[in-house]
Amino acid sequence: MTRIVMISTGDEVLQGDIVDTNAAWLSQQLNENGLQMSWRLTVADELSDLSRAFSEASQYADWIIVNGGLGPTSDDLSAEAAANALGEPLKEFTSWIDVLLERYQSRGRVMPESNRKQALLPVSAVLIDNPVGSACGFVIELNGARLLFTPGVPSEFKLMVKEQILPRILDAVEVTPPAMYRWLTFGLSESRLNDFLGKIELLEGMTLGYRSAMPSIEVKLKVVQGIEQQTVEHVISQIVDALGDNLFCHHNKGFAAEIQSLMLSREASLALAESCTGGMLASELVALAGSSAYFQRGYVTYSNEAKQQDINVPAQILEQYGAVSEQVAIAMAEGARAKAGTDYALSITGIAGPDGGTEEKPVGTVGFALATPDRTYSQLLRLPNRGRGLVRSVAAAMAMDMLRRYLIGKPVFGEYEFIKRVSSA
Amino acid sequence: MTRIVMISTGDEVLQGDIVDTNAAWLSQQLNENGLQMSWRLTVADELSDLSRAFSEASQYADWIIVNGGLGPTSDDLSAEAAANALGEPLKEFTSWIDVLLERYQSRGRVMPESNRKQALLPVSAVLIDNPVGSACGFVIELNGARLLFTPGVPSEFKLMVKEQILPRILDAVEVTPPAMYRWLTFGLSESRLNDFLGKIELLEGMTLGYRSAMPSIEVKLKVVQGIEQQTVEHVISQIVDALGDNLFCHHNKGFAAEIQSLMLSREASLALAESCTGGMLASELVALAGSSAYFQRGYVTYSNEAKQQDINVPAQILEQYGAVSEQVAIAMAEGARAKAGTDYALSITGIAGPDGGTEEKPVGTVGFALATPDRTYSQLLRLPNRGRGLVRSVAAAMAMDMLRRYLIGKPVFGEYEFIKRVSSA
Incomplete structure (x- = not known):
């Protein structure tokens, strides 16, 4: 199995000032593509802690997604820590500075000097474009693991993962994403759902999960590719039967979305x-x-x-x-x-x-x-x-x-x- | 500095099905007591990954708070992984079974057999009482680090941390909790706040932080013990002045709480x-x-x-x-x-x-x-x-x-x- 690890950096995330929504989002993305995160490490903005984390994770993982620490200020240390872990110096990637200069110019503005720091990367790094921010991503190889460095800003992170990182991983590991089926229920506890649904016989490659989002509980069925659709439908109909009247809707967009759809159609x-x-x-x-x-x-x-x-x-x-x-x-x-x-x-x-x-x-x-x-x-x-x-x-x-x-x-x-x-x- | 590490276990947390509120809460508790979390690791329910995580963290940390994996089902593996990391067998702690039996008896119910698993702990473990749940906590020592095992249920976890774990750590490291001052602002961006407040001279031992909780941004000042109150008041008055009209309230209970208090007093x-x-x-x-x-x-x-x-x-x-x-x-x-x-x-x-x-x-x-x-x-x-x-x-x-x-x-x-x-x- 491909071992994927996430390393989140930043005091705000570690100290609980910010809930790490990037982490949960990445896990879900991997999951829906048939991949799994093996573990996740959250590290403070400390140079030695960061390079130690990169080295240790590289002993274990195939892919390491590093999030955050690519900004222009002095507590953004991911590139320097990567260079230390590699035993390499940093060098200025002028191609990225050119990109930034052009972007600023096209808006009639002058690039702040502090942005230059964002082009200082380990010598062996390969750039990953960031079309919506000033922090470029980059890839390095360490102990056979590929480390992918991504910006902490959620919108930039998500775009980079979707457009550049997931395709890379999926290309290399050749998994086919599973099919996901979701339902929202109301009025049953998780243990009761478990009692009801636990009796349904699932085939190898089918996984049933719950997610509590009070006052509803989401039920989801993950089905790997290659299982006959008729078999899947049979399991789905058993789930729907078991949920009975407590099945609120055949999607996870929320109760209000179901009410709106029912009302509009009438x-x-x-x-x-x-x-x-x-x-x-x-x-x-x-x-x-x-x-x-x-x-x-x-x-x-x-x-x-x-x-x-x-x-x-x-x-x-x-x-x-x-x-x-x-x-x-x-x-x-x-x-x-x-x-x-x-x-x-x-x-x-x-x-x-x-x-x-x-x-x-x-x-x-x-x-x-x-x-x-x-x-x-x-x-x-x-x-x-x-x-x-x-x-x-x-x-x-x-x-x-x-x-x-x-x-x-x-x-x-x-x-x-x-x-x-x-x-x- | 005391190195404190958290290891969160469980597929739901790792896969993003559950936001790890325990982690953010623990960080804040440590912070308000003058302690800091050095890093946090989130691991899947895999025996080898767990014991590896315990061993590696013990090389680095003084205190390791392990959260989750103490339940009665087969994917609760924390105790077994701890025993493996220690190279010790598990033994049944009958004193905990007695506690559970008595609790069930007092409610006129019979203890399910599966609860017995929760008393199977590494031989060298020392129990930590859980007055509100069936999963006892426990402490082990590994490579000079103390590992404190806690239940994943937030209410049980929080009680155990507050009543038993924090006092233990604070007793051993002798820190005095800092004073915290908080304000809610409206209408200024984080970078503008930074411009305004960055000019204020802080003494050693004062830290100014922000937390975005749209549409408000919380400003908080942490002050270590021992700084003269007059000096603190001077800094606070500078902060309040700098925030000006955009200071919504002198607390972080939310805008509605401030409105209610203003309306009730009038x-x-x-x-x-x-x-x-x-x-x-x-x-x-x-x-x-x-x-x-x-x-x-x-x-x-x-x-x-x-x-x-x-x-x-x-x-x-x-x-x-x-x-x-x-x-x-x-x-x-x-x-x-x-x-x-x-x-x-x-x-x-x-x-x-x-x-x-x-x-x-x-x-x-x-x-x-x-x-x-x-x-x-x-x-x-x-x-x-x-x-x-x-x-x-x-x-x-x-x-x-x-x-x-x-x-x-x-x-x-x-x-x-x-x-x-x-x-x-």
Whole structure:
């Protein structure tokens, strides 16, 4: 197996000031191309630590992707450390300086002197072009391993990996990328998913994985090339069957993307009335371009007065049942639907905590309603109290799940792990 | 200097399926205690790779914190790899089995057989208690380095580090934690911050750092013990002066926390009218417990009809100036304030993209208004078009900045890098 190692440099990454998104992204890219990262090292901006890391990794790996440390400032040490590891001097690669000079000139600007440092590379280095930044990449060979140096800026790094580094590796190792299938689920824990899906017999070359992205869990199936499509389809249908009603969508673009696609294909319109989620659901829907074609408006009725004045929730219902109740959820959804004149309206009213819970209605108690042209569906649920943020995001997902189920003709009230249904109508 | 290394294990972390939040958290903990992580290694669940990593790290480091791989399943290999690196057999630590048996018994449950594996540790290991999980930690000594094995579950890991591992290291190395000062800024780029703050003379033992958390940038000053408080205060006042109006708050709890604190101390109330942000600002405010004491309601008036019907924006203004205009922003804020009966109202209406831009009003054009008891402030800005998400989040932050400035008696219209003011009133 080809051994691929990543070395990330930089104090910000090591000290946790920046989450190393380049690393996760590179792993995924390799994975989807049938390759695997063997290990990853994160090193501080220290010359001796860096050259030591290059030397040690080169004893072990076939390919080493070094990320960061190619900038113009004094704490950018990757090229110098590479030269030390090679036992070579640095030399100025004038061809790169020419590229930079031309770029600056074409924009009518003068190149800062500090950029010259970025062309100082080990004598044996071979340049890798960086069409979008001043840090060129380069390759060296050390102990039989190829070290590929890349800039830390994510956009530059990603372009260089996609256009120049992945093709090089794929060319040399001749793997064929596996096919990836992805699903988003709602309402099942990872261990329950494992119970359900663990029974499915996978062929050699098929790998089933999970990725928790609360409140959803992504299920993914990786299939190496060469397995008959009919066999793959058979496994997929078993997965889809096992996920049942808890399968939210056949992609990993998010719940809002599925809602948008379902609503657009039905040319239907939606209004929202949110209390404890406070605009979170509206914001998730609006995050997608094109949402204005179905999403009309939202009422963030956080106070009781707002519920009464903006969407006509009767004061008597608020008094009799309390703001967190099925009855108020129904009045909110029906009120919002009437005010907005939309086909559908969803409402959410609950206790997100940490305070405000009572014995009868503890934190996590949330009322939901879906108003449709025919009738209104409502339920009062007890969501797990795992913090204000999670109560709110699970509530937003739950409202979307009610609408999704209604639109595809499934029972509006699903079965969810860890969530207790107090009542429904 | 004490050399501290972290070894993270697990395919999910290496393959980018999980972001390694434990690593960033540990780095920050060390940092705030005057310690530093020298490097970090992420290794797959492979026995030979793991024991090789332990051996090599032990040649270099004083302390090695190993995270993960202590679970009950077959791909949890940390203890076995440690035994291999030591050249020792595993033995069953019955004292840990007794702890687990008692815990299960006290809950009236039977311990699964698979838990027994978690007590199989290298002969020379010394146990570290895990009061909240079934994976005990343990310490071994290898080549003079101490390896501390910790569970991967974040809550268990954090408790073990805080209560047992940090005290051990701090006890042995005798450092005194530095003082940390933090500020959130809005509207300055990192390089501009660097220009402004780079001129301030720092004493030996003071470190100034930045952390980008768009749309804010955190500035932090680390001061080692022993520097006179007066000297520190002098530097702090220079920093605060240099940040000027772009200093949003003297903490890093977020913009919404500052707004909440300012509003609560003034016992004032707020309503929102959002178009392109679509509830994002409301959701950010409501994310904080206690927000109901000042935030009354929000109108997500995504369609023109909603703007007219819910907050009385005159159709004629919409027609004459277009939905994205200072005039409509003013009508939205004043309409929301009148409907809600609050002291203040903020409005946001803009083009978040990627479509919908025109030559006159390109993507990133956003109108804002703040309605107060005295008068209404409004501006039309051109935010940088760096994607729909960023246009929306910068717009939400900008609205908060207008309110913040008003509340503390600064000019409502600030100066921001990369943002062009088209007009204001």
